[in-house]
Amino acid sequence: MGAVENKIAIVTGGARSLGAADARLLAAEGAEVVILDILDERGQATMEKIVQAGGAARYLNCDVRDVSAWAGAIAQVIGWYGRVDILVNNAGINIRESLLDAQIDHFEDVMATNLYGPLHGIRAVAPHMKAAGKGSIVNIVSTNSLAGGPFTAYATSKWALRGLTKCAALELAPWQIRVNAVCPGLVPTEINAGQPYVQAGIDNNPMGRAGSVEDVAALVLFLASDASAYINGADIPIDGGGMAGATRYRGATFTI
Numbered sequence: 001m002g003a004v005e006n007k008i009a010i011v012t013g014g015a016r017s018l019g020a021a022d023a024r025l026l027a028a029e030g031a032e033v034v035i036l037d038i039l040d041e042r043g044q045a046t047m048e049k050i051v052q053a054g055g056a057a058r059y060l061n062c063d064v065r066d067v068s069a070w071a072g073a074i075a076q077v078i079g080w081y082g083r084v085d086i087l088v089n090n091a092g093i094n095i096r097e098s099l100l101d102a103q104i105d106h107f108e109d110v111m112a113t114n115l116y117g118p119l120h121g122i123r124a125v126a127p128h129m130k131a132a133g134k135g136s137i138v139n140i141v142s143t144n145s146l147a148g149g150p151f152t153a154y155a156t157s158k159w160a161l162r163g164l165t166k167c168a169a170l171e172l173a174p175w176q177i178r179v180n181a182v183c184p185g186l187v188p189t190e191i192n193a194g195q196p197y198v199q200a201g202i203d204n205n206p207m208g209r210a211g212s213v214e215d216v217a218a219l220v221l222f223l224a225s226d227a228s229a230y231i232n233g234a235d236i237p238i239d240g241g242g243m244a245g246a247t248r249y250r251g252a253t254f255t256i
């Protein structure tokens with residue numbers, strides 16, 4: 001038996017990188033996975049690889065910023081399976097502008113994708129999870145939701161998404177719907193390819209490496225599955241200890 005055997009799992013931004021790894025692992029652990037993305041070719045290709053590996057997957061175009069696109073996607077998923085057990089709100093973007101330099105339409109686009117996307121997703125699936133009396137929602141947040149940073153729109157959106165996670169966890173708990181936040185540190189993917197802070201993030205990490213997409217997928221699987229049945233409203237850094245604070249003492253020797 002897989003950890004999420006026969007569960008219906010939606011992964012937004014599942015065409016590539018972290019979302020694709022989540023989709024692969026959920027499918028390998030027995031879920032029927034529906035990838036939502038706007039990169040149709042990449043989404044189809046990821047879906048086909050999962051199916052070739054023996055998993056169950058489908059792909060749908062869905063811009064998470066768009067409420068009506070969510071309505072169409074969820075209607076399709078309900079038409080196929082009659083229910084949805086897991087939602088992984090993974091789709092996200094970063095526009096690297098400082099507070100004073102940010103173009104307000106860029107700021108709004110980051111908020112629309114990273115905050116309103118998950119909000120629309122939760123509101124779209126929750127009625128179906130309520131009717132079923134169960135569900136697990138995993139929001140892919142960031143360690144940028146735990147401290148300030150140079151990219152104001154991104155950090156602001158992720159702080160808000162972590163807050164939304166708590167509110168949703170409280171409101172939906174009576175129906176046994178759990179909502180949790182995964183807060184990855186640096187994971188080299190297409191979102192940060194070529195950025196100078198990637199090597200610095202590796203050099204300064206307490207464990208001396210960046211995270212991998214598989215590291216993060218393992219936590220997503222755990223929170224999506226019944227193995228985490230009483231974990232609700234949590235926000236879990238997955239960053240090799242980066243947010244533990246030890247980087248402030250880098251070079252110091254720990255002695256017992």
Ligand SMILES: NC(=O)c1ccc[n+]([C@@H]2O[C@H](COP(=O)([O-])OP(=O)(O)OC[C@H]3O[C@@H](n4cnc5c(N)ncnc54)[C@H](O)[C@@H]3O)[C@@H](O)[C@H]2O)c1
Nearest residue numbers: 013015017018037063064091092142184186187189190191
């Ligand atoms: N890579 C990291 O270091 C890191 C660290 C912390 C958090 N995160 C978060 O993890 C998530 C995934 O990041 P990634 O590194 O895989 O990035 P990525 O850019 O490689 O992948 C993001 C995916 O989201 C999709 N997407 C973007 N806008 C969308 C929209 N409007 N509708 C539907 N799909 C959309 C993209 O097409 C892409 O497939 C993001 O929320 C990101 O903020 C990443």
